[in-house]
Amino acid sequence: MPHGFDKLLHHEPEAESPPAPPRRLSTQSRYHLHVRQQPIAARACGAGDRDRRPVDPPPIVQILLNDFDSNSQEDNDILQDPRFTVGCLLFPVSPQSPWSEPTESDTGDLDQDREKDREKDRDTDGVARTDDPFSTPLLSGKAFMSPFYVEADPDPNSAPPHPSSINDPRLSSPSNAYNHPSARLHQPATFFIFADLSIRSAGLYRLQFRLMNWGSVEDTGQSMPILAEAWSDPFRVYPAKDFPGMRDSSILAEGLKELGFVELKTRGHGKGKGKKRR
DNA sequence: TATGCCCTCGTGAACAGGAG
DNA sequence: CTCCTGTTCACGAGGGCATA
Known part of the structure; x- marks a missing residue:
């Protein structure tokens, strides 16, 4: 395991340890994470490994x-870098907490002061932490994913534009030609697809995604820096009886499966697996 | 009440048989 | 021989029930 992963998997509460490099978000980073498909619901799968109930839809x-x-070869090389990894952490959300409000999940830009307040809240709100080393992890499945690169976005209508450092509002306006879906039709994209995430207990949760590149660890021998972060919207994990059922796959999910991400299970549109017959 | 297990549904893959 | 169509099998997914 690359240096730094262990801290991400078993990291300690901030209050008990000084900020370690893996938890620091690089402010000069060019990288941003965008939650392209938000998780909406899941069925609690219990403590065992036999009953796997994936989060729906897969983040x-x-x-x-x-x-x-x-047109830049360097930028395209970055998108195709196989050493990128996105780790996923699960955090319970208390319904009364303002933290449950959707905030920067679309931008990935975190206000550090507000984040510190949130960390404090999480340590004091009495809600079980998924990263508590003394409790059973709530999240099971593949919490770290490798990149999946596609030369053309399978769902350009929902594709976000890359952020621009130029603060010209005209550039970010929907009428701008560059931001028009047709302009993004053949734009390459790199996805991290969490098709095998399941959650053990019912409740309200959010997922935190952290972008890392273990190539930087090989080069420097230091712990792995976090290049970008993003939060999912709050979503509910239902007990088995209350689970409303799986939703049909999105255009994006269908497209990514067709492009070769076979681990992605699709549902609806005449696809999907069924059951044994008698 | 939570959780593990069982049953059923529905589809894709594989295969066989017939038509051209 | 190739292609098309129908049938059968295998399996993952989802719902619901039994039990601790």
Whole structure:
């Protein structure tokens, strides 16, 4: 396991340890994470490994680059870098907490002061932490995913534009030609698809995604820096009886499966597996 | 009440048989 | 021989029940 992963998997509460490099978000990073497909619901799967109930729909995270230039070989190489990894952490949300409000999940830009307040809240709100080393982890399945690169976004209508460092509102306006879906039709994209995430207990949760590159560890021998972070919207995990059922797959999920991400299970539109017959 | 297990549904894959 | 169509099998997914 690369240096730094162990801290991410078993990291301690902030209050008990000084900020370690793996928890520091690089402020000069060009990288952004965008939660392309938000988790909406899940069925609690219990403590065992036999009963796996994946989060529905599977969260899909996309890398965005500041001032991305599709004509730049360097930028394209970055998107195709196989050493990127996105780790996923699960945090319970208390219904009374303002923390449950959806905030920066679309931008991935975290206000550090507010984040510190949240960390404090999480340590004092009495809600079980998924990263508590003395409790059973709530999240099971593949919490770390490798990148899945596609040369053309399978769902350009929902594709976010890459952020621009130029603060010209015209550039970010929907009428701008660059931001038009047709302009993003053949734009490459790198996704991290969490198709095998399941949660053991019912409740309200959010997922935190952290972008890392273990290539930087090989080069420096230091702990792994976090290049970007993003939060999912709050979603509910239902007890077996109350689970409303799986939703049909999105256009994006269908497209990614067709492009070769076979681990992604799709449902609806005449696809999906069924059951044994008598 | 939570959780593990069982049953059923529905589809894809594999295969066989017939038509051209 | 190839292609098309129908049938059968295997399996993952989802719902619901039994039990601790």
